[in-house]
Amino acid sequence: MRPRVFTAIKEMIGLQDPEVCFQCRRCTSGCPVAFLESDYRPHRIVTEVNLGRFEKLLDSDVIWKCTRCYKCTEYCPQRVAPSDVVLALQALATEKKGLLGEYRKMIEKVAETGFSFEVMEVADRDFEFYDRDSLGLPELKSPSKMSILGKIVKKLGGVE
Ligand code: SF4
Ligand code: SF4
Known part of the structure; x- marks a missing residue:
């Protein structure tokens, strides 16, 4: 069974679906933050979510680096929208730890x-x-x- 956080992410991002990511990395190749920050890789964030390893992400600064430019969503050939996955993680981190x-x-x-x-x-x-x-x-x-x-x-x- 999927952990509660994964279910919450799926509910928050609505029609987008992180599970259909096939790791083509187009999101990361178009992401301006990934260009500047070596620890920010949208495709990796999507993978971590799919593998259920997002507790560490909720406690890290990485998820707050997204500028919400939506390039990753435009580049993605699937229905993933990494930007929405990151936004859902930010919402869950805020629920867990309060407002930054x-x-x-x-x-x-x-x-x-x-x-x-x-x-x-x-x-x-x-x-x-x-x-x-x-x-x-x-x-x-x-x-x-x-x-x-x-x-x-x-x-x-x-x-x-
Ligand atoms: S929305 Fe965030 S993750 Fe997507 S390309 Fe822009 S900065 Fe990168
Ligand atoms: S562009 Fe879409 S399918 Fe490709 S790695 Fe990124 S999220 Fe996955």
Whole structure:
């Protein structure tokens, strides 16, 4: 019988099915995080889940490296969607250990300002930096009724 966590992952990812992975590794070849981080391999994560060895993944930092770009899902010739497998693992890790500090800070920031992080400058290919003003863009303003929105965000984000 499959362990409870595997059943939970299957329920969370709906129509996707990690069990039909045939280890072609196309997900990993297209993953920008795998390109930069030697310990991040989506095809390996799918295998670990299929083999029932995901308890270690729930306790590791690896599952939090996914940028949710969905390239792996586009590349996958099967109905696997490694991105959704990783998301399900993140949800289970949060259920097990509580919200990560970084996520808590991000939710608090959204509740406070309406933005998940500070407005940043952008760089062109010559590493010249531009702010919104120099690009002729208007100043970004927080949403109106921020106090109500903030309460909703905190409640939904579980940081109250
Ligand atoms: S969604 Fe995550 S696992 Fe998939 S390609 Fe993007 S970073 Fe990699
Ligand atoms: S692309 Fe799909 S089938 Fe191929 S290794 Fe990745 S998850 Fe498995």
